[in-house]
Amino acid sequence: MTIKTMDEIRQMEKVCQLAAQTLYHTAKFVRPGITTNELDKIAHDFTLSHEAKPAPLGYHGYPKSICTSVNEVICHGVPDSTVLKEGDIINLDITCYKFGFHGDTSATFYVGDVSDRAKKLTEAAKDAMMVGIEAITAKGTTGDIGFAINKFTTRQGYHVVREIGGHGIGRGFHEDPFVPSYGKKGRGDRLLVGGTITVEPMLNETTAELVEHDIPNSSIKWYTTADKTLSAQFEHTVLITENGPRILTGY
Ligand code: MF3
Ligand code: CO
Ligand code: CO
Numbered sequence: 001m002t003i004k005t006m007d008e009i010r011q012m013e014k015v016c017q018l019a020a021q022t023l024y025h026t027a028k029f030v031r032p033g034i035t036t037n038e039l040d041k042i043a044h045d046f047t048l049s050h051e052a053k054p055a056p057l058g059y060h061g062y063p064k065s066i067c068t069s070v071n072e073v074i075c076h077g078v079p080d081s082t083v084l085k086e087g088d089i090i091n092l093d094i095t096c097y098k099f100g101f102h103g104d105t106s107a108t109f110y111v112g113d114v115s116d117r118a119k120k121l122t123e124a125a126k127d128a129m130m131v132g133i134e135a136i137t138a139k140g141t142t143g144d145i146g147f148a149i150n151k152f153t154t155r156q157g158y159h160v161v162r163e164i165g166g167h168g169i170g171r172g173f174h175e176d177p178f179v180p181s182y183g184k185k186g187r188g189d190r191l192l193v194g195g196t197i198t199v200e201p202m203l204n205e206t207t208a209e210l211v212e213h214d215i216p217n218s219s220i221k222w223y224t225t226a227d228k229t230l231s232a233q234f235e236h237t238v239l240i241t242e243n244g245p246r247i248l249t250g251y
Helices: 006-027 036-049 116-134 142-155
Strands: 067-070 073-075 089-098 101-110 166-168 175-179 196-199 202-204 210-214 221-225 231-233 236-241 244-247
Touching: 006 036, 006 089, 006 101, 006 236, 036 067, 036 089, 073 089, 073 202, 073 231, 089 116, 089 231, 101 116, 101 231, 101 236, 116 142, 116 196, 116 202, 116 231, 116 236, 116 244, 142 175, 142 196, 175 196
Parallel strands: none
Antiparallel strands: 067 073, 067 089, 073 221, 089 101, 166 175, 166 196, 196 236, 202 231, 210 221, 236 244
16 A cells, blocks of 8 residues: 555545546436446546546556446446446446546446335445445554445345455555455554555345456456346545545545
8 A cells, every 4th residue: 555645645635536526427327228338438528528537448458438337247347338227226437547646436326216125235335335434444454344344234134245345546546455345353454544545345135156257358357246136336435544534535
């Protein structure tokens, strides 16, 4: 984890605010009938119009500017001609690059009216992210975050994804440490004041395995639940301070 100077923190704040604005600007267009390609273009154009770059575009060969993960897609869904339909849930994951720094945030949105089942999972995913963020302390570890997320998630009757999680972030898109959505208090990597990480739990309805899918000409994979049950995710970029967490991608 790299410790940022006050100046670097100010740059991180700005790019994180832009990522949050891009996320909620794009989310306004989520409705039955729109394609994920159209959402990608909306986010892409908004980002460029703010003199920033969409970090995913070209990242390890990733072909689009955002990730759009619908229903059983766990993460890294690639925008395409898929038409959203009433009842879907969709995670929009936005990462902006500006001033030499990255801001990474995602949220799951409802397409029209959705089932209570989808709402419950989505709400739990948002709460799990907040519980994880609240577990951050100046003297803590990544295990504190994972422990809190997994405990909360299990009590809600859901299952965390273990293979993928949060990460350090700053000049690099994905930096050390890995921030798991499970763990033991006091284990894992030390959190450092002035460090910036993401907290981004993925919650599944069942214990079904992940299925990994290739993206042509890219080393990035996208993932679905093997039994096609729903998965939901939220993500914030967070600064670790003396007094605990400060969410940089708040909106
Ligand atoms: N934004 C994702 C994350 O939260 C990473 C997407 S990488 C991409 O870490 F290449 F798929 F865009
Ligand atoms: Co992200
Ligand atoms: Co991330």
